[in-house]
Amino acid sequence: MLGKIKYKAKQLLGLKTRESLLKILPKNAVCAELGVFRGDFSQHILRITKPKEAHFIDVWWVEFGENYPDWGAYTNYGKLKTRDAYNESKAKIDKYKANSIIHVGSDLDYLSSFKDHHFDWVYIDSSHYYDHTVKELAILNRKMKPGGIISGHDWYDEENHVHGGVKKAIVEFCTAEKWEVFYKDEFSQWAIKKTV
Numbered sequence: 001m002l003g004k005i006k007y008k009a010k011q012l013l014g015l016k017t018r019e020s021l022l023k024i025l026p027k028n029a030v031c032a033e034l035g036v037f038r039g040d041f042s043q044h045i046l047r048i049t050k051p052k053e054a055h056f057i058d059v060w061w062v063e064f065g066e067n068y069p070d071w072g073a074y075t076n077y078g079k080l081k082t083r084d085a086y087n088e089s090k091a092k093i094d095k096y097k098a099n100s101i102i103h104v105g106s107d108l109d110y111l112s113s114f115k116d117h118h119f120d121w122v123y124i125d126s127s128h129y130y131d132h133t134v135k136e137l138a139i140l141n142r143k144m145k146p147g148g149i150i151s152g153h154d155w156y157d158e159e160n161h162v163h164g165g166v167k168k169a170i171v172e173f174c175t176a177e178k179w180e181v182f183y184k185d186e187f188s189q190w191a192i193k194k195t196v
């Protein structure tokens with residue numbers, strides 16, 4: 001509760017919040033969020049970037065069954081139902097009456113089904129595993145429009161961090177495919193674009 005009040009106060013004072021990243025992403029765009037959970041960030045995506053086509057992809061019960069694993073308070077210690085998280089997301093997303101499509105299943109499968117050069121920008125916040133992030137980036141390399149932006153959450157410099165594989169995958173991808181990091185913030189978010 002206190003966290004929510006602090007967050008609202010920051011917004012009112014015009015201070016930087018996690019969704020400040022969304023202000024640098026193109027508006028009226030074709031975009032996707034990989035990893036939706038309860039739709040908290042999805043609603044900011046819709047409110048701030050006003051996309052013309054938005055895809056919200058999460059595995060929910062397809063991967064985790066009835067309940068999320070115990071990820072501490074985040075999943076109410078394993079008591080959070082995947083369908084409740086989906087229903088919450090759907091309610092938040094539907095409120096915006098935008099051209100939004102919710103996909104239940106692996107992001108790798110859904111991303112592969114889009115034509116090449118489909119997306120203006122994509123926000124990755126899914127498994128945070130190194131191998132999986134490598135695969136997401138490899139597919140997105142083909143699916144992004146020229147000048148497109150790949151962004152996401154959970155860049156941590158510490159190699160032993162539980163999400164340390166995210167940064168490793170991004171750095172390797174940027175080096176191999178000639179992309180560059182042009183945005184990082186104190187909320188462990190990042191954004192990359194292809195160098196010309």
Ligand SMILES: C[S@@+](CC[C@H](N)C(=O)[O-])C[C@H]1O[C@@H](n2cnc3c(N)ncnc32)[C@H](O)[C@@H]1O
Pocket residue numbers: 033034035036037038039040041042057058059060063105106107108125126127
């Ligand atoms: C950190 S939460 C996402 C939080 C959300 N982006 C937000 O900021 O409110 C991570 C989500 O990724 C989902 N996920 C994990 N593996 C996935 C995969 N292979 N494809 C799509 N979603 C995945 C999980 O089910 C979980 O809901």
